[in-house]
Amino acid sequence: MYKLQIILRYLRRRIMPLIAMLAVMLCTAMVLIVLSIMGGFLNMMTGALQRLEADVTVEADITGFPHYEALLADFQKLPEVAAASPVIRSFGLVSLPGETQRATYPVEILGVDPASLNQVVPFESTLFWHASNIRQWVDLLQPFADQEAPNDPQRLRYHTLKGWLDQGSFRQLTMALLGSDMPKPAPAIVMGIEVNPQNIRDVYGHYDILNNRTIGSPVTLTVLPISEHGMPQDPEAREVTVVNDFKSGLYEIDRNRVFVPFKLLQSMLKMTAAPQINMDTGKPTGRTIAARASMILVKGKAGVPLEQLHEAVRHSVRRAIADYPDLNGRLSVSTWRERHEKFLNAVANERNLVTFLFAVISLVAFVMIALVFYMIVLEKTRDIGVLRALGAGQLGIAGIFLGYGLIIGILGALLGLAVALAIVTNINQIQTFLATHLGVTTFYVGLELALGVPVAAVEAVVWWRLKRRYPDGRPGVWAAWMAGVLAVVGLIGLAGGFWYLHDHTSLATWLDATISWEMWRPDVYYLDRIPSQVAPVDIAWVVPLSIVCSVLGSLIPAIMAARLNPVEALRYE
Amino acid sequence: MAEARSDILRATGLHKHYRLGGEDLHVLRGVDLAVRHGEWLAILGASGSGKSTLLHLLGGLDRPSRGEVQFTGQSIFAMSNGALDRYRNQQVGFVFQFYHLLPEFSALENVVVSAAITPSTLSWLRMRRQRRQEAAELLARLGLGERLKHRPAKLSGGERQRVALARALINQPAVLLADEPTGNLDAQTGGQILDLLRDLHRQGQTIVMVTHDEKVAVAADRRLHLEAGRLV
Numbered sequence: 077m078y079k080l081q082i083i084l085r086y087l088r089r090r091i092m093p094l095i096a097m098l099a100v101m102l103c104t105a106m107v108l109i110v111l112s113i114m115g116g117f118l119n120m121m122t123g124a125l126q127r128l129e130a131d132v133t134v135e136a137d138i139t140g141f142p143h144y145e146a147l148l149a150d151f152q153k154l155p156e157v158a159a160a161s162p163v164i165r166s167f168g169l170v171s172l173p174g175e176t177q178r179a180t181y182p183v184e185i186l187g188v189d190p191a192s193l194n195q196v197v198p199f200e201s202t203l204f205w206h207a208s209n210i211r212q213w214v215d216l217l218q219p220f221a222d223q224e225a226p227n228d229p230q231r232l233r234y235h236t237l238k239g240w241l242d243q244g245s246f247r248q249l250t251m252a253l254l255g256s257d258m259p260k261p262a263p264a265i266v267m268g269i270e271v272n273p274q275n276i277r278d279v280y281g282h283y284d285i286l287n288n289r290t291i292g293s294p295v296t297l298t299v300l301p302i303s304e305h306g307m308p309q310d311p312e313a314r315e316v317t318v319v320n321d322f323k324s325g326l327y328e329i330d331r332n333r334v335f336v337p338f339k340l341l342q343s344m345l346k347m348t349a350a351p352q353i354n355m356d357t358g359k360p361t362g363r364t365i366a367a368r369a370s371m372i373l374v375k376g377k378a379g380v381p382l383e384q385l386h387e388a389v390r391h392s393v394r395r396a397i398a399d400y401p402d403l404n405g406r407l408s409v410s411t412w413r414e415r416h417e418k419f420l421n422a423v424a425n426e427r428n429l430v431t432f433l434f435a436v437i438s439l440v441a442f443v444m445i446a447l448v449f450y451m452i453v454l455e456k457t458r459d460i461g462v463l464r465a466l467g468a469g470q471l472g473i474a475g476i477f478l479g480y481g482l483i484i485g486i487l488g489a490l491l492g493l494a495v496a497l498a499i500v501t502n503i504n505q506i507q508t509f510l511a512t513h514l515g516v517t518t519f520y521v522g523l524e525l526a527l528g529v530p531v532a533a534v535e536a537v538v539w540w541r542l543k544r545r546y547p548d549g550r551p552g553v554w555a556a557w558m559a560g561v562l563a564v565v566g567l568i569g570l571a572g573g574f575w576y577l578h579d580h581t582s583l584a585t586w587l588d589a590t591i592s593w594e595m596w597r598p599d600v601y602y603l604d605r606i607p608s609q610v611a612p613v614d615i616a617w618v619v620p621l622s623i624v625c626s627v628l629g630s631l632i633p634a635i636m637a638a639r640l641n642p643v644e645a646l647r648y649e
Numbered sequence: 650m651a652e653a654r655s656d657i658l659r660a661t662g663l664h665k666h667y668r669l670g671g672e673d674l675h676v677l678r679g680v681d682l683a684v685r686h687g688e689w690l691a692i693l694g695a696s697g698s699g700k701s702t703l704l705h706l707l708g709g710l711d712r713p714s715r716g717e718v719q720f721t722g723q724s725i726f727a728m729s730n731g732a733l734d735r736y737r738n739q740q741v742g743f744v745f746q747f748y749h750l751l752p753e754f755s756a757l758e759n760v761v762v763s764a765a766i767t768p769s770t771l772s773w774l775r776m777r778r779q780r781r782q783e784a785a786e787l788l789a790r791l792g793l794g795e796r797l798k799h800r801p802a803k804l805s806g807g808e809r810q811r812v813a814l815a816r817a818l819i820n821q822p823a824v825l826l827a828d829e830p831t832g833n834l835d836a837q838t839g840g841q842i843l844d845l846l847r848d849l850h851r852q853g854q855t856i857v858m859v860t861h862d863e864k865v866a867v868a869a870d871r872r873l874h875l876e877a878g879r880l881v
Contacts, residue, residue: 465745
C-alpha cells in the first residue's frame, strides 16, 4: 500500500517524472504522426487507384474488339459479377478557347456509359464542381443575359449554366449529360481537373471555379480513327461542351484524361457497326462489320475473391472466342493488381521503409524512457536505502518503480495521443500558417519580446528591492501589480504592431514572403493536401505499446533499485 | 539462565569484510554481544571503527561475512527475505545521524509510511485512520504537534531527528537502533534528543546506540568500546 502512496507523491513533487512523461508523450506523438502522415500518403495513392480501376478489365489494342455487347451480356450473367461497363479508349487532342488563341493539349479519351460505369467504379464521386460553384458564374454572367447578339459567347454560356442550375443536383446532371448521345447545345465532355490550365491550385490546395472560364463553354475534341486493320484515317473533330471536371486524386490521371459519351467516341472513331466495303471495288460486300469497343470493366460482387472473378471472366471470354472466332488472340483479361503491380510494389516497399524507420524511432524512444528512469533511480537511491531500512522488501522497491513506469506510461501515452490528434487533424492548417503567416507572427513575437524583456527585467529589480525593504510584505499583491503592468505593456505592443502593419501592408507582405517555411506545397505537389487522419488501428496498437515500453524501460532500473545494497544506498550522496 | 532469557539481541562471532578498491577491509573481527531486555547500551568507537556496520548487522540491514545475530533466540539471517524485511519493519527501529527522511513526504507521512509497509493493502485500508491518528499523537508527544504537515526541508535538524525517532517508534519495536543520533546536532538540540531517549528508556524501551562521543554515551546504562574490530 505504501508503494502507491510513494508513487503518487513522487509523481507530484519531482521534475523527473514530468521529463519522463514528456519523453513518453513525445515518442507516442511522434510515432502516431509519422505513421498517420506517411501511411496516409500511401493510402491516398492506393485509394485514388481504386477509385479509377475496375476489379477486372478485358481489353484489346487501340483498334478495339467486336461483339462487345455479347461479351457484356455474358459477363452480367456471371454469378461473380456485380456490374460491367463498356469503354472506348483512345488518344486525341483537346482545344480550349484562350484569351487570344486556342490552347491544345494531348489527352487520353475515354468514351463511357456513365450509368453502368458508376456501378463499376465510383465515377460520380470524382466529379468536382457543384451547383454552388456554377451559381458563382451564373451570378457573374448575369449582365450578359439579355445581350443583343444571339451568338455572344458570354450570353450563350450564361444560358447554358443557368439551364443546368435549374435542373437540380449538379453531379446527377453531369452524369445525365454524359450519358445522352446528343444533349444540347453539344455533346458533353468531363475533363481531368489538371487538364485545363485555368484550374489553378492555390497555396491552400483549393481550386476556384472563377478561374475556370471553360465550364459551360464549347471546346474542340479531335481524334484519329484507326481502321480495324490498324491504318490511321482522316482526323475527326467535334465541338463538345465542358460540363464538369473530375478529380481522382492521382495527378497523372487528372492531368491527362477526359471522359466523353460512349456513343460519341464510337462514332467519331468509326467503331460503330457498318456495312463492309470491298477495298478494291469500293462496293459493299453485303456483310456487316460489328461495332467495337476497346475494353470492358468488370466489378465483382462483394465477397468474391479477385482471383475467382478473374477466372470466371476468363472462362466467359474463352466461351465467346468459341462463338466468335474473330475475337481470338485479341483480348487480354487482367485484374487491377496485375495492371498496377509496379505501383503497388512501390507502395509496399515504401511501407516496409516506414516500418523500418518506425522501428528505429521506437528504439530511440525506448532508450530515452529507460534513461530517464535510470536517472530517477539514481536520484532516489538514498530513499531506496531508507525504505529498505524501514523494512521494504526488494519486490516492494521494484514494484514502486514499475508502478511509476506504468503510471507515467499511461499518462504520457494519453497525452501523446492528444498531441498527435491535435497536430494531425490540423496539419493542413499548420502548414498553411507556416507558409503564409509566419513572418507577421515573428514580427509580433519579436515586438513583444523587445518590449516585454526590458520591462520584466526592471520588474525583477523592483521585486528584489521590495523584498529586501519589506521582508513581511505581501508578494501576492506585488505580483498582481507587476503582471498587470506587463500585460498592459504587451497589449500596447500588440495594438501598436497591428496599427503599424495596417499602414504598412507591403511590410507585412514582405515579412510573410521572406519568413515562411513551406513543409509542403499544396499548389504543386502530386496530392493537394496532407493526409490528416489518425487511423484508429494505429492508436489501438501504438498507445498500448508506448505503455508497455515505459514499463519495460522502467524494468531494468527497477531491478537495479531492488538489488541496491541498502547500506550503500543510505551512504549515497 | 534468567539473564540469558532476557537477552533480546545476541551477536556471536560477527565478522565483516569489505572489498574497497581491491583492498580487503576486515571491519569486524569476531564481535560477541548480548543486549538485555530494557537496557540502554552505548557502543563507543572512533569513526571507521565499524560501529555503524555492527548496528546495520544487528538490524538485519546488512549480512555478516561470518557469525550470527539472534533475536529472542532466533537467528535472523536464517530467516526468509520476507521475514527479515518484517523483522526490520516490526522489531527494530533505526535512527540515523543524517535523519534520512523522505523529502517529498510531510512529517506525518514519513511516520505513517513505516506503519504502512508490512500490512496488506486491504488491512491497511481498514487500519489507516487509526494508524495516522497514532502517528500524529506520537509526533505530538515528541513536541511536533504543530509541524505535522511540514516537509523535512521546512524543519530544523532537531525537529527532523524527532520525526525520525517517531518513525522508528511507530511500530513499537523491540529494539531502537540509533546511529550517532546527536551527531549532526548542536549540544542543546542533541541534549533534547538524549532526553527523549532517556524518557523512552524509562518507559522500558531497549536502545542500542553507537557514538564516538563519551559525553553522549554517559546517558546509557552500559558502555562498550569497539576497537580494532572487537568489543572491549
